[in-house]
Structures are given as C-alpha cells and as structure tokens.
Amino acid sequence: MRHAARMLLEGRRLDTSTLAAELGIARATLFRRAGNRDAILGEALAHLGSRTLAAIEAEHDARPEGADPAGRLRSLAVSESFRWALSTAVPIRRLLDEEPTTGIRVLTDPRGRVQPRVVEAYTALFQHDVDRHGFVPQVPVPLLALAVVRLGESFLYSDVLASRAPDLKAATTVIDALVLSVLGGEGG
Numbered sequence: 001m002r003h004a005a006r007m008l009l010e011g012r013r014l015d016t017s018t019l020a021a022e023l024g025i026a027r028a029t030l031f032r033r034a035g036n037r038d039a040i041l042g043e044a045l046a047h048l049g050s051r052t053l054a055a056i057e058a059e060h061d062a063r064p065e066g067a068d069p070a071g072r073l074r075s076l077a078v079s080e081s082f083r084w085a086l087s088t089a090v091p092i093r094r095l096l097d098e099e100p101t102t103g104i105r106v107l108t109d110p111r112g113r114v115q116p117r118v119v120e121a122y123t124a125l126f127q128h129d130v131d132r133h134g135f136v137p138q139v140p141v142p143l144l145a146l147a148v149v150r151l152g153e154s155f156l157y158s159d160v161l162a163s164r165a166p167d168l169k170a171a172t173t174v175i176d177a178l179v180l181s182v183l184g185g186e187g188g
Contacts, residue, residue: 001034004044008091013098014041041095042106042113048091049114053121056081073133075125076179080172083152087168100160108153115153119145126179135183144182148175 020030095103122145155171158164
C-alpha cells in the first residue's frame with residue numbers, strides 16, 4: 001500500500017504488474033494479499049487522505065486554543081481545508097482526468113476503501129465539536145458525517161459527475177449551513 005501510494009505521489013499510473021515487479025513478487029501474490037487494482041488504489045488513496053487530514057487537524061490544533069481565525073467550528077474549518085487539499089491533490093486529479101469511471105468508483109463507493117474511512121474521520125470531527133460545545137444533534141453524528149461527505153463529493157467531483165466546474169466555496173456555504181442546523185450551532 002505504501003509503495004502504491006508512492007507511485008501515485010510520483011504521478012505514475014497504478015499498474016498492478018509494475019507494482020508487483022517493483023515489490024519483487026508475482027502479480028498473483030499481490031492479488032491474493034492486497035486484492036484487485038481498485039482495492040489497492042483505494043487503500044493507497046485512503047492512506048494519503050488520512051495523512052492529509054491528520055496534517056490539517058494538527059495544523060488547526062496548533063493554533064492558540066485551536067482557534068479558527070473566522071471563529072468557525074473546528075469540524076467545519078478542518079473539513080473545508082480537507083476539501084481544498086483534495087481538489088488539488090495530484091493523485092486524485094490525475095486519476096479523475098485519466099480514468100474518471102474508476103476514480104469515481106474508488107473514491108465514492110460506500111463499500112470501498114476510501115469513502116467509509118472519510119465518513120469515519122468526519123464522524124470523529126463532528127463528535128469532537130458535539131462534545132466540546134454540548135450540542136444535541138438532530139440526527140446521529142455518523143449520519144451527519146455521511147451526508148457531509150456525500151455532499152462534499154458532489155461538489156468536489158462535479159466536473160466528472162455533472163460536467164460542472166467544482167465550486168468549493170458553494171460547498172462550504174451549503175455544508176456549513178447543514179452542519180450548523182443539525183448541530184444547533186450559531187456561528188459559521
């Protein structure tokens with residue numbers, strides 16, 4: 001998985017024959033141990049996404065008392081930064097440009113390797129704000145996280161999904177309004 005992630009970061013197409021050869025194993029062994037190309041691609045992208053999100057959270061939390069300059073909830077500030085990071089991530093953009101069907105399938109499949117992990121991470125983000133601010137969410141936090149992830153995907157990948165340019169500012173406006181109404185928060 002780490003080698004596959006490195007390949008993606010280097011701007012190389014993930015080819016299982018090349019990956020197996022570079023690892024010094026047979027392609028059949030790679031398949032038995034790691035799964036098909038979609039599974040390996042999903043694991044690599046999930047790994048890179050997890051690292052990116054962790055770095056964004058650490059940067060946010062390093063501010064005095066984790067303060068957001070705009071006074072927004074931590075979850076909203078972090079998730080917005082994560083969407084912007086994904087929008088310019090070379091491995092994702094290259095995959096969507098060269099293999100849009102595969103890219104959307106790997107990135108958004110609810111049974112895949114990427115989306116469930118993003119939903120889990122967003123659940124933790126929102127739960128942090130719920131606990132910190134004493135919010136009483138109108139829906140379960142995991143359901144809110146799923147809605148935010150799916151909504152974010154529709155904006156982030158709109159060039160592939162709907163032949164529209166991604167509008168991350170609009171995504172932030174809509175997602176902030178949704179989260180604040182569900183959590184009962186006032187500031188955005």
